[in-house]
Amino acid sequence: MRLFIAINFNENMNYALLKMQNDLKRCGIKGSFIREENLHITLVFIGENDDPGKIEKIMRNVSFKAFPIRLSGFRRFKDMVFANVED
Numbered sequence: 001m002r003l004f005i006a007i008n009f010n011e012n013m014n015y016a017l018l019k020m021q022n023d024l025k026r027c028g029i030k031g032s033f034i035r036e037e038n039l040h041i042t043l044v045f046i047g048e049n050d051d052p053g054k055i056e057k058i059m060r061n062v063s064f065k066a067f068p069i070r071l072s073g074f075r076r077f078k079d080m081v082f083a084n085v086e087d
Helices: 013-027 053-061
Strands: 002-008 040-050 071-076 079-087
Touching: 002 053, 013 071, 013 079
Parallel strands: none
Antiparallel strands: 002 040, 071 079
């Protein structure tokens, strides 16, 4: 199984990202657009792993605090377009 660690968004962020995608489509941008259930920020790609339960157990012991994420338009990388996340 391919594993990665990611930040999932709340409903408001998903709505904003889907709106950005729709704006791109209306402007005639063609491509593969991400479905709502797949919207996230990847923090680290772990790769192939046969024991996802072990990784999940480790991650459940990581403490963290919620923090705001703000978007500010689009950014290009090679042939892809990303929502720009402010510092």
